[in-house]
Amino acid sequence: MIEVRWHGRGGQGAVTSVELLAMAAIDEGKYAQGFPSFGPERRGAPVEAFNRVDSRQIKLRSRIYNPDVAVVLDESLMGLVNVAAGLKPDGILIVNTVRSVAEVRKSIGYKGKIFTVDATGIAWKELGVPITNTTMLGALIKATKVVKLESLKGPVDHRFGRIAQKNLTALKRAYDEVKMN
Amino acid sequence: MTKPVGIEVAVAAAEAVALCNIDVAAVYPITPNTHIAEHLSDIVADGRLDAEYITVESEHSALSAVMGASATGARTFTATSSQGLMYMHEVLPIASAMRLPIVMGLGNRAVSGPLNIWNDHSDIMLQRDSGWISIFAENGQEAVDMFIQAFKIAEHPDVLLPINVNMDGFQLTHMVEPIVFPTQTQVDQFLPSYRPFATIHPDKPLSMGTLALPEIYTEAVKARDVAIVNSKKVILRVWKEWGKQFGRKYEPVKSYKTAGAETLLLTMGSMGETAEEAIDALRKKGVKVGHLNMKLWRPFPFEELSKAVKGCKLLIVTDRALSYGGPGGPLCSEVRAALYDDPSRPEIVNYIIGLGGRDMRVEDFMKIIETAPKAKKSGGAYQLYGVRE
Amino acid sequence: MATLNTAQTYTTGLIQNFDLYAPKLVNKEEYFCAGHRACQGCGEALAIRLMCKALGKETVIANATGCMEVISSLYPTTAWKLPWIHVAFPNAAAVGSGVEAGLKVLRRKGRIPDRYVKTVAIGGDGGTVDIGLQALSGAMERGHDLLYICFDNEAYMNTGIQRSSATPFGASTTTAPAGKASIGNKTWKKNVPEIMVAHNISYVATACHSYPIDFMNKVKKARAIKGPAYIHCLSVCPTGWRAESKDCIKLGRLAVETGIFPLYEVENGKYRMTVELPENLRPVKDYIKLQGRFRHLGQVELDFIQKRVNLEFAKLMQKVECLKSWTELAKQA
Amino acid sequence: MKKQWPETWKEYNTGGIVFEPGNARSFKTGSWRSMKPVWDNAKCIKCGVCYLFCPEGCISEDKDGYFIADMDYCKGCGICAHECWPCAITIIEEG
Numbered sequence: 001m002i003e004v005r006w007h008g009r010g011g012q013g014a015v016t017s018v019e020l021l022a023m024a025a026i027d028e029g030k031y032a033q034g035f036p037s038f039g040p041e042r043r044g045a046p047v048e049a050f051n052r053v054d055s056r057q058i059k060l061r062s063r064i065y066n067p068d069v070a071v072v073l074d075e076s077l078m079g080l081v082n083v084a085a086g087l088k089p090d091g092i093l094i095v096n097t098v099r100s101v102a103e104v105r106k107s108i109g110y111k112g113k114i115f116t117v118d119a120t121g122i123a124w125k126e127l128g129v130p131i132t133n134t135t136m137l138g139a140l141i142k143a144t145k146v147v148k149l150e151s152l153k154g155p156v157d158h159r160f161g162r163i164a165q166k167n168l169t170a171l172k173r174a175y176d177e178v179k180m181n
Numbered sequence: 182m183t184k185p186v187g188i189e190v191a192v193a194a195a196e197a198v199a200l201c202n203i204d205v206a207a208v209y210p211i212t213p214n215t216h217i218a219e220h221l222s223d224i225v226a227d228g229r230l231d232a233e234y235i236t237v238e239s240e241h242s243a244l245s246a247v248m249g250a251s252a253t254g255a256r257t258f259t260a261t262s263s264q265g266l267m268y269m270h271e272v273l274p275i276a277s278a279m280r281l282p283i284v285m286g287l288g289n290r291a292v293s294g295p296l297n298i299w300n301d302h303s304d305i306m307l308q309r310d311s312g313w314i315s316i317f318a319e320n321g322q323e324a325v326d327m328f329i330q331a332f333k334i335a336e337h338p339d340v341l342l343p344i345n346v347n348m349d350g351f352q353l354t355h356m357v358e359p360i361v362f363p364t365q366t367q368v369d370q371f372l373p374s375y376r377p378f379a380t381i382h383p384d385k386p387l388s389m390g391t392l393a394l395p396e397i398y399t400e401a402v403k404a405r406d407v408a409i410v411n412s413k414k415v416i417l418r419v420w421k422e423w424g425k426q427f428g429r430k431y432e433p434v435k436s437y438k439t440a441g442a443e444t445l446l447l448t449m450g451s452m453g454e455t456a457e458e459a460i461d462a463l464r465k466k467g468v469k470v471g472h473l474n475m476k477l478w479r480p481f482p483f484e485e486l487s488k489a490v491k492g493c494k495l496l497i498v499t500d501r502a503l504s505y506g507g508p509g510g511p512l513c514s515e516v517r518a519a520l521y522d523d524p525s526r527p528e529i530v531n532y533i534i535g536l537g538g539r540d541m542r543v544e545d546f547m548k549i550i551e552t553a554p555k556a557k558k559s560g561g562a563y564q565l566y567g568v569r570e
Numbered sequence: 571m572a573t574l575n576t577a578q579t580y581t582t583g584l585i586q587n588f589d590l591y592a593p594k595l596v597n598k599e600e601y602f603c604a605g606h607r608a609c610q611g612c613g614e615a616l617a618i619r620l621m622c623k624a625l626g627k628e629t630v631i632a633n634a635t636g637c638m639e640v641i642s643s644l645y646p647t648t649a650w651k652l653p654w655i656h657v658a659f660p661n662a663a664a665v666g667s668g669v670e671a672g673l674k675v676l677r678r679k680g681r682i683p684d685r686y687v688k689t690v691a692i693g694g695d696g697g698t699v700d701i702g703l704q705a706l707s708g709a710m711e712r713g714h715d716l717l718y719i720c721f722d723n724e725a726y727m728n729t730g731i732q733r734s735s736a737t738p739f740g741a742s743t744t745t746a747p748a749g750k751a752s753i754g755n756k757t758w759k760k761n762v763p764e765i766m767v768a769h770n771i772s773y774v775a776t777a778c779h780s781y782p783i784d785f786m787n788k789v790k791k792a793r794a795i796k797g798p799a800y801i802h803c804l805s806v807c808p809t810g811w812r813a814e815s816k817d818c819i820k821l822g823r824l825a826v827e828t829g830i831f832p833l834y835e836v837e838n839g840k841y842r843m844t845v846e847l848p849e850n851l852r853p854v855k856d857y858i859k860l861q862g863r864f865r866h867l868g869q870v871e872l873d874f875i876q877k878r879v880n881l882e883f884a885k886l887m888q889k890v891e892c893l894k895s896w897t898e899l900a901k902q903a
Numbered sequence: 904m905k906k907q908w909p910e911t912w913k914e915y916n917t918g919g920i921v922f923e924p925g926n927a928r929s930f931k932t933g934s935w936r937s938m939k940p941v942w943d944n945a946k947c948i949k950c951g952v953c954y955l956f957c958p959e960g961c962i963s964e965d966k967d968g969y970f971i972a973d974m975d976y977c978k979g980c981g982i983c984a985h986e987c988w989p990c991a992i993t994i995i996e997e998g
Contacts (some may be wrong), residue, residue: 019187019357019359059455204676237712242708383627383629387922389656390657392644396908492804529978602968603925604932611981612980621959645919647929648925789906814981
C-alpha cells in the first residue's frame with residue numbers, strides 16, 4: 001500500500017488531486033482512498049489531503065501519520081509546516097519549486113528521495129493560472145508509478161470538461177520535466 | 182454488475198437516492214452532509230431526476246416539508262447531521278407516529294458544545310427514541326446499498342416507518358473510494374414504486390396528525406412499537422433479497438473471525454474495518470479475538486446479538502457517544518440490557534472512542550483488546566479511551 | 571324567560587358594506603363541521619368555517635398546532651371535510667410547502683388526477699408570528715403556490731392566554747399580567763402583514779370574521795393566485811379577551827371601526843382599503859371597554875393607545891394614497 | 904351505541920388517520936348550552952345573517968327560507984341573536 005500526503009493551501013485544489021488520483025487508481029482496478037484533512041481551513045490556509053492506493057481492499061479509515069510520499073503544491077509552505085513530518089525515511093518528497101533537488105535537500109534535511117518540478121511555471125504556461133494540483137499529479141506519477149499516466153485521462157476529462165486537455169498537457173509536462181536526485 | 186468507480190461517498194449516496202427516483206427532497210446544508218444536498222440538487226438541475234428540490238430555510242422545515250410531501254404520496258428524502266438533526270428533533274417522532282416512510286441520510290457528527298464538526302454518533306444517539314428505523318453503513322458501498330434498501334424497507338406496507346441511514350461524517354461522507362452502482366434497471370426491479378396506503382387529496386378527504394387523548398395515546402404508542410419491532414422481518418427479507426440480487430450480504434450483526442473467539446470487539450459504523458485490521462494482527466499472534474459490527478440499531482437486533490456473542494467470554498463494546506452521568510455509551514447500555522437475562526452472557530466492558538473526530542488507529546484497537554481483560558467489568562463501568570488525564 | 575334582546579345599536583354606516591342578503595349566496599357546504607370543541611362564540615372557529623366555504627373542495631389544509639387543531643381533530647373524530655394535515659406548532663408553512671411540492675410533482679408525473687388542488691397553511695398568531703415566522707418567511711420567499719392564513723386571536727389561547735408578539739399593547743395576559751408595577755403587555759402588536767409585503771408576494775390582506783363577505787372574497791382572491799399569498803385574519807377570542815361570547819362579531823367590527831385593525835389588501839404592492847373608514851375614527855375606548863383584558867387601563871394608557879392607533883392608521887393611509895402597484899412602476903421604470 | 908374509543912391498539916388506524924371526514928358530528932356539543940336561541944319568524948327577513956355568523960355552522964335554512972338551529976350542536980353563544988338585525992332571535996334559558 002502507498003500512502004500519499006498532499007500539502008497545499010486552501011483553494012489550490014489539493015482535494016481535487018486526491019480525488020483524481022483515487023479515481024484513476026480505481027479505474028485501473030486497484031483499491032484507493034482519497035480524502036481531505038477534515039478541517040475548517042479556508043482559502044489560503046495550509047491544508048493537507050491524503051491518498052491510499054493498494055492492490056487489495058483498504059480497510060483503514062484512520063489518518064495517515066507515516067506517508068510513503070509527500071507532495072508539496074506550494075513551496076511557500078515549506079517554511080511554515082514540516083512537510084517531511086512522519087514521512088518514511090525511504091519515502092519520496094515531491095516539491096513544486098524552481099530550486100534544485102540539492103537545494104531543497106539542504107533546506108529540509110530529508111534523507112529519502114526528493115523530486116522537484118517547476119509546476120507553477122508549467123501551470124502559468126499551460127493553464128494561465130498558478131494552480132498546480134493537476135500538474136503535480138504528473139510529477140507524482142513519474143516519481144511513484146502508483147498509476148499509469150493514461151489512467152488520469154478519464155478522471156481529468158470528467159472533472160474539467162472543456163479545460164481537461166490543458167490540464168492533461170500540464171500534467172504530462174510535469175511528468176516529463178520532474179527532476180530527481 | 183458494473184465495475185467500481187472512484188467517487189466520494191456523499192456524492193455516491195446522492196446518486197443512489199436519485200436511482201430510487203424520489204419525488205421530493207428538502208435538505209438544509211450542514212457539514213458534513215452538505216455534499217449530498219449539493220449533488221442531489223445538481224442531479225435535479227441537470228434534469229437527470231424529475232423531482233421537487235425544496236431549498237428550505239432550516240432542518241426543522243426540511244423534515245416538515247418532506248412530511249407534507251410524503252403525505253401526498255410522494256417518495257421523499259432529506260439529509261442532515263448533528264445540530265441539524267437536533268433542530269429536527271421535534272418533528273422526528275411525529276414522522277414515525279404519522280407512519281410516513283421518509284428516508285433520511287445522516288452524516289454522523291458530534292453535537293455542540295463545544296462546537297465540533299467531526300465524526301461521532303452523538304447526534305443519532307440523542308434521537309434514539311424517535312421511532313425511526315436506524316441502520317449504519319460501515320463503508321461507502323454499504324451506504325449506497327443501504328439508501329436503496331431503505332426505501333424498500335420504509336415503504337413496505339407492513340412497515341411504513343421513516344428510516345435513517347447513518348454514515349460517519351468525513352470518514353465516510355468525504356472519502357473517495359470504489360463504489361459499485363447498480364444499474365437503473367436493477368434498482369427498478371428491486372424497488373417497487375411507492376404505493377401509499379393513504380394520501381392527502383380532495384378525492385378522499387382524510388385527517389392526518391390527529392390528537393390522541395389519554396384514552397388512546399397508549400394504544401397509539403403500542404401500534405408504533407409493534408410496527409417497528411415487526412419491521413425487522415421485512416429488513417431481513419430485503420437484505421436477503423439484496424444479497425441474492427447483488428451478492429453483497431447484510432446482517433443486523435456482522436461477524437468477523439468470531440470462530441473460537443474468547444474476546445469479541447463490537448463496533449458500529451465505519452470504524453469496524455479499521456478494527457478488523459487489529460483483529461487480523463492479533464489473530465496472527467494467536468489471540469482468540471473476533472469482531473462484530475452492528476448494522477441495525479433500531480429495531481434492536483436482540484436475537485442476532487445474543488447469537489453472535491454465544492461462547493465468548495469477554496465482550497468489548499465501543500461507543501461513539503456518551504450518556505453523561507449515565508451507564509456509559511448508549512450502545513453498551515443496550516447491549517448489557519439485551520444480554521442481562523442470558524445466564525451465559527459474557528463479561529462486558531465499555532470503551533467510549535473516537536469522540537468528535539478523535540482518530541482511532543489499528544494500534545488503538547489492539548491496545549483496547551489487550552487491556553480490556555483488566556478493565557472494570559461490572560456496574561456500568563466505562564472509560565473514555567485516550568482521554569488525557 | 572327572555573334576555574339579551576339586542577338591536578344593533580352600535581353599528582354605523584359602515585355596516586352598509588355588508589350586503590344584506592349576501593349570506594344567501596355563500597357556499598352552503600360545511601367543510602368545517604359542527605361537533606368541533608371550540609369555546610362558545612369562538613371567532614376563530616367561525617373564521618375557519620368561512621375560510622373553508624371560500625376555498626371549496628379542491629383544497630388541502632396544513633394546520634399548525636393550536637386551538638383550531640386541538641378542537642377539530644380528537645382521534646377518532648375530525649371536524650374537517652377537507653383533506654387536512656397537522657404536524658407540529660412551528661411548521662405549518664413548511665408542511666404546506668411540502669404538500670404543495672408533492673401535489674405538483676405527482677400531478678406532473680401522472681400519479682394523481684390531473685387537476686389543480688390548492689394548498690393552504692393555517693396557524694394561530696403564536697404559530698405564525700412567533701414560533702412559525704421563520705417557516706412562514708421561508709415558504710413565502712421560496713415562492714410556493716401556497717396560501718397562508720393566520721388566525722390571530724392575539725395570544726397563546728390554546729395554552730391559556732399567554733402573551734405573543736401579536737398581543738396588543740396594554741392587554742393583560744397570563745405571562746404579561748397587569749399588576750401594580752405593570753400595565754400588562756408593554757409592546758405594540760407586531761405588524762406581520764407588512765413583513766409579508768416585504769417578501770414581495772403578490773397578495774397580502776388583513777381580514778376579520780366580522781366582515782365575512784370581505785374575508786371570503788379575499789380568500790377567493792388569494793386562492794386564485796398561483797404563488798404565495800398571505801391573509802391575516804383577526805379572530806375574536808371571547809374567552810381570552812375576557813369578553814362575552816355574544817359580542818364576538820361586534821368586537822371584530824369595533825376593532826376595524828376604531829382603526830385598531832383596519833381591513834386592507836395589498837395587491838402587487840398597491841394598498842387598498844377594503845372597508846373604508848371615516849376620517850375621524852371611532853374612539854378606541856369603545857373597543858377596549860368591552861374586554862376584561864384591558865380593564866386595568868387608565869386614561870393615560872388609553873390616550874397613548876389612541877395616539878398610536880392614529881399614527882399607525884395614518885401610516886397605513888399614506889401607503890394607500892401614495893404607493894403604486896409594481897406593474898405600474900415597471901411601466902415607468 | 905357507537906364506540907367512543909377503539910377497544911385495542913390494533914383498532915388504532917395506522918398513523919392515527921381519521922378516514923371519515925366530518926365525523927366529529929358524532930360529538931354533540933349541544934350539551935354545553937345553558938341558553939338557547941328562539942326564532943320569531945314573523946320578524947325574520949330571511950337574510951341569513953344568523954346562518955353566516957354561527958361558529959358551529961349549525962344554523963340552516965328550512966324549506967320556507969326561515970332559519971333553524973340544530974340543537975344537537977348549538978352551544979348557546981348568543982351571536983345569532985345579537986347579530987340579528989330585525990331582532991327575530993331571542994336567547995332564552997334552557998329548560
